Every structure is written in structure tokens, then in C-alpha cells.
Amino acid sequence: MRLEISGVCHRYDQVEALRDINLTIEPGEIVALIGPSGCGKSTLLSIIGGLLKPSEGKISASGAVPDGCLNPLTYVFQDFALLPWRTVAGNISLVLEDHKLSKAERAARIDEVLEQTGLADFRNAFPKQLSGGMKQRVGIARALAVRPAVLLMDEPLSALDAQTRILLLDEFSALFARTGMTAVYVTHNLNEAVRLAHRVVALRRRPGTIKEIHTIDVPIDQRREGDPLIVAHETALWELIRDEAIAADKELENVA
Numbered sequence: 001m002r003l004e005i006s007g008v009c010h011r012y013d014q015v016e017a018l019r020d021i022n023l024t025i026e027p028g029e030i031v032a033l034i035g036p037s038g039c040g041k042s043t044l045l046s047i048i049g050g051l052l053k054p055s056e057g058k059i060s061a062s063g064a065v066p067d068g069c070l071n072p073l074t075y076v077f078q079d080f081a082l083l084p085w086r087t088v089a090g091n092i093s094l095v096l097e098d099h100k101l102s103k104a105e106r107a108a109r110i111d112e113v114l115e116q117t118g119l120a121d122f123r124n125a126f127p128k129q130l131s132g133g134m135k136q137r138v139g140i141a142r143a144l145a146v147r148p149a150v151l152l153m154d155e156p157l158s159a160l161d162a163q164t165r166i167l168l169l170d171e172f173s174a175l176f177a178r179t180g181m182t183a184v185y186v187t188h189n190l191n192e193a194v195r196l197a198h199r200v201v202a203l204r205r206r207p208g209t210i211k212e213i214h215t216i217d218v219p220i221d222q223r224r225e226g227d228p229l230i231v232a233h234e235t236a237l238w239e240l241i242r243d244e245a246i247a248a249d250k251e252l253e254n255v256a
């Protein structure tokens with residue numbers, strides 16, 4: 001599915017969060033949104049996902065969705081959002097229960113995504129028995145179960161410790177490369193952006209506008225931690241947002 005963001009502006013009362021955002025996301029493309037705190041990354045993701053109506057502009061979606069797609073634009077949340085009283089399989093099943101799927105089809109989808117995310121042995125576990133990394137694997141499995149056309153991810157690794165983050169980053173890159181998934185990925189972490197995205201959109205703040213779109217022309221599954229080429233991209237992105245990141249940080253300090 002192709003997404004076209006045209007002339008998107010958004011205001012929250014006095015705050016002009018986004019101004020004139022124009023961006024096309026092609027099928028199979030992973031786009032990361034980066035920028036200093038408050039530049040409008042989450043607002044833009046919410047607008048793309050249809051959770052928030054922009055003050056101006058529009059999002060157009062065109063093209064095919066995957067076979068059996070139940071929800072074209074599907075979110076993966078930072079805080080996992082799992083129901084504690086349901087098992088891993090039960091949490092995945094939840095997103096399938098409102099749809100007309102046979103019991104066998106539902107069970108097959110659950111098995112498929114448990115396998116894809118390395119959770120097959122944990123299907124009967126409850127969230128409280130799982131580490132943060134495993135909980136987020138369930139979050140991903142649940143999103144994949146609806147066979148989305150576009151995965152919308154808002155800081156999916158930010159609640160995890162550094163080692164788990166690296167493990168999941170490797171798994172995400174393998175998953176994205178294997179499935180040819182389309183995704184929009186919001187992150188503060190430039191390393192995540194350069195490991196996962198085909199294009200990185202750097203936003204500036206007040207109002208949030210596109211500062212630069214940075215292309216990373218290395219196949220995602222060939223990117224490795226510490227690879228000089230990838231490190232060079234990360235450095236270039238930091239150069240791009242450093243001054244504003246410092247300004248945003250100082251501003252937050254002053255508010256506190």
C-alpha cells in the first residue's frame with residue numbers, strides 16, 4: 001500500500017505541531033521519523049494511522065493490501081498494551097475475534113505469528129511471566145496477525161533495556177527484510193533509524209516541518225552494528241538534528 005501525505009498541518013490550540021508535511025511512503029518501504037522532543041513525530045504517526053484528524057491536508061492510501069488483511073494500518077505501542085488476564089495466544093486472538101474468521105483460520109494465524117516472532121513455546125504464558133522483550137514480541141505478533149499493509153510503530157523499543165533492544169533490533173531487521181513490510185517507525189534513537197529504515201525523515205520543531213529526508217542505500221538485512229557505513233549515516237543524522245535536540249533538552253530542563 002502506498003501512502004501519500006499531502007499538505008498536512010496540525011494545531012493543538014495554541015501549539016502549531018505540524019506545518020505543511022508532504023511525504024510519500026512506497027509499498028515495502030520502512031520510513032523512520034526522527035527529530036527533537038516535541039517536533040511532532042507522534043502527532044504525524046497518529047494522523048497517518050487515522051487516530052487524529054489533521055487540521056489541514058490529507059492522507060491518501062492506494063494500492064493492494066496483503067491477502068487476508070484485517071486492518072491496513074496497524075499500531076505497535078511502546079508500552080505493549082497487553083491484557084494481563086489473557087495468555088500470549090489469547091492476547092493475539094483478541095485482535096482477530098471481531099472479524100469473521102473460522103476457528104481454524106484464527107488458530108492458524110496465531111500459530112503463524114507465534115512462529116514468526118519466536119514465541120511458539122510461550123503461547124500459554126501470561127504477560128506478568130514475560131520479560132519486556134517478550135512482551136514486545138507479543139505486541140509485534142498481535143500486529144502481524146491482522147496482516148497489516150502498513151505497520152505504525154511508536155518508539156517500540158524505548159521501554160526495553162539496552163541488550164534486549166539490540167536483540168529485538170536484529171529481529172525487526174530480519175522480519176522487515178523477510179516480509180517486505182511497509183512501516184513508519186518513530187524513534188528518538190538514531191541507531192534504530194539507521195538499522196531499520198530505507199529513508200529517515202528528520203523533523204524540526206516549532207512548528208514541526210520536514211528538515212531533510214535521508215536515504216540509506218544498504219539492504220536492511222545487511223546492516224550490522226558498528227559497520228562504518230552505518231555509523232557514518234548515524235553521525236550524519238546527529239549532525240542534522242543536534243542543535244535542535246540540545247535546544248529542546250534545555251527547554252525541558254527550564255520547564256521542570
Ligand SMILES: Nc1ncnc2c1ncn2[C@@H]1O[C@H](COP(=O)(O)OP(=O)(O)OP(=O)(O)O)[C@@H](O)[C@H]1O
Pocket residue numbers: 012013015017035036037038039040041042043044188
Ligand atoms: N494533546 C495535546 N494537546 C496539546 N498539545 C499537544 C498534544 N499532544 C502533543 N502536543 C504538543 O504538540 C507538539 C508535538 O508533540 P508530539 O508528541 O507529536 O511530538 P514528538 O516529536 O512525538 O515528541 P516526543 O519525542 O517528546 O515524544 C509538542 O509541542 C507537544 O507538546
